[in-house]
Amino acid sequence: MVAEPEDVWRRVFSYLDLVYNSAVLDRYRLVQLAGAMGDPTGHKKFESISAGSKDSWIDVFNTPLRKAWARRYLDYIGSERLRVMGYDKDEIEQALSSRSKVCMPRVFSDALFMSIGALHAPLDLSGAKRQLLRSVSGKRCYAAT
Template sequence: MSVTPVFILSLPRSGSTLLQRLVSVHPGVSTKSEPWIALPVFFALKNSGLTSIYSHKTLATGVNKFVDSLPEGVDDYYACAARYLRDLYTRSTTDGAQYFVDKTPRYHLIVDELLAAFPDARFVFLWRNPLAIAASMIKTYGKGKWGLYMFTVDLYSGIESLTKAYTENKEKVLSVSYESLVTDADNEAARVLSYLDLEGGSNLSGGLKDADIMWGDRTGQFKYQNVSTDSVDSWKDVMSTPYRKAWGKDYLHWIGKDRLEVMGYDMDDLLADIHDTPTQYRYLLSDIVRAVYGKIYSRYCISDIKSNKPYQGGIYYPKN
């Protein structure tokens, strides 16, 4: 019997690994690391966004022409893609599990395709204070130094795609906040299990499961063996330089009140948090230098990818 996929949809550094580990404690739920396997399946239809030795743009043109020749067009492709992915999930699933959790943060790039291809799947949208996400990226990947230009696709396209998809499908999906998850882990995990029509779920946080995390973000796995609220306000220390505080204000205004409300946050409260955070100057010069470098990096990275040149310095992902 094939399993039902459960997709945890979030930005990187949103607590998806914690949620994955919590729900996988239940015997009815199986999971593996960050599979990533759905991205190439659906990106085969996109003619921009990455480069390859075989010319991805040419591949996408050929694939789309083939798909257009199918009796039901892209619907046939989605149906076959779903069967292929579901079969892989099933083969990877432990005995007795009804669900397989695929937690791959950059699925925000294909959220619409997943919703269309898997009408019977379960979708959990996990939100976190966007300032805390940015701070966690700086701390985890930049070791405290500015480098958010590497995550433009997540911080901008990701926010846009996820809030839009959630708004359009909120009757059949579940919303979970990171702050609620770390404050009341058992209750939030129980909400997810209830959404999956699974019984049980008490004291899940007392038996966190490693979930075969061989790949992907393992930071939380090593840092916390139990659920901790330490990370809720720790972003303030990271986002405390003049440049970072200014960036944070601009970023919140870009997201806007409406999208923040969809995510469960209030713009005025977050702006007040930035204002009340004591200013520090330790990384100010480094921030400015790296911000200038980031603009150059982003400009040439995006230019080369759009022109289909084999640029090796980074990857740009389009909004659609």
């Protein structure tokens, strides 16, 4: 999408039966994201749609715990679903393995917050109620891990 935005957006507009207007790509800077997180770096770093930060996600996975979590999540999603979304599981796993720099202070905070999360999930009564209602209705339940 960022490598060839014009082509991708033409196809998106076509799929939605909308008339494509290239000005959509030019108005990137005018978009204001009103959520709590917004877009903390995109608007400041880039004047237009750019592939400049496409690979920056890997910097977040700088502890063994984060890498292990990412691998479990990739296994959960599976190669086929990733392929449908345009990703190659082996390439992502290779990128995770190639990241050797470890941020030690984050190892301890990750361990703490992952432990809290593991304790919170079984005690989350609203989540348990939701899962129970789904199981009774026949919908598939996904446990928080």
